[in-house]
């Protein structure tokens with residue numbers, strides 16, 4: 001007897017849309033900087049990392065749409081840090097948050113397949129709902145991650161126009177051979193993402209990362225999927241900046257803040273109140 005074909009998993013794009021509708025348009029980054037551990041009165045060691053991370057997860061995972069752990073802050077403690085990351089991902093997902101692993105991977109295709117297996121395969125210990133990737137080895141080098149995400153109902157966020165001021169020299173460089181030299185690297189990446197999401201727009205599962213700190217996006221942001229907008233808070237951007245930067249693409253925007261929320265811990269009620277206020281501020285500028 002041939003086995004029944006199994007149902008394809010629900011796409012990340014649809015899961016994200018539901019999470020935003022029910023929980024509000026906000027991603028909170030879990031970035032356990034040494035300075036934040038100190039501010040919370042915790043030691044800068046794996047035990048402090050675990051207390052910090054699991055407090056943030058307890059406060060936010062049952063109410064915020066997306067949590068974005070920054071891998072480097074866990075990696076710096078070696079295997080004990082990775083164990084904390086693994087626990088955080090599992091507990092956060094069980095509480096209903098979508099976990100976006102911020103590891104910013106990008107490599108030749110064959111190695112990219114390894115990163116995809118580490119973060120997106122359904123049986124991976126660090127299996128996340130989505131992963132940040134960098135496209136600067138060429139968009140098609142991301143194919144193994146794009147395919148793995150599709151198969152797992154996961155998402156991929158392609159770093160495109162970053163929130164830091166140094167990004168322009170690469171991201172806004174003109175692509176050789178485009179008419180008038182007018183097409184930027186970032187626009188080329190955005191066009192690839194839009195093509196990837198065709199047929200699934202506006203709930204595509206491939207997103208672009210576009211900093212909320214930009215003076216203007218100056219690019220066509222109609223990618224048919226989510227636009228992660230880091231830079232809110234500690235980097236100086238505010239929800240009020242979002243309409244200017246994103247224009248008609250505003251409904252696709254998922255703003256992200258890390259330090260400016262985490263600085264209010266370890267009090268759980270305070271962390272929740274700050275995240276709720278931020279989500280409300282985003283709703284107010286989006287409606």
Ligand SMILES: O=C(O)c1cc(=O)[nH]c(=O)n1[C@@H]1O[C@H](COP(=O)(O)O)[C@@H](O)[C@H]1O
Nearest residue numbers: 070132162163209211230234235257258259
């Ligand atoms: O991909 C990202 O998340 C990202 C892209 C970008 O352009 N700028 C940016 O700040 N980020 C990340 O977003 C987080 C911002 O943290 P805060 O500045 O503390 O809110 C960090 O984890 C950054 O690595």
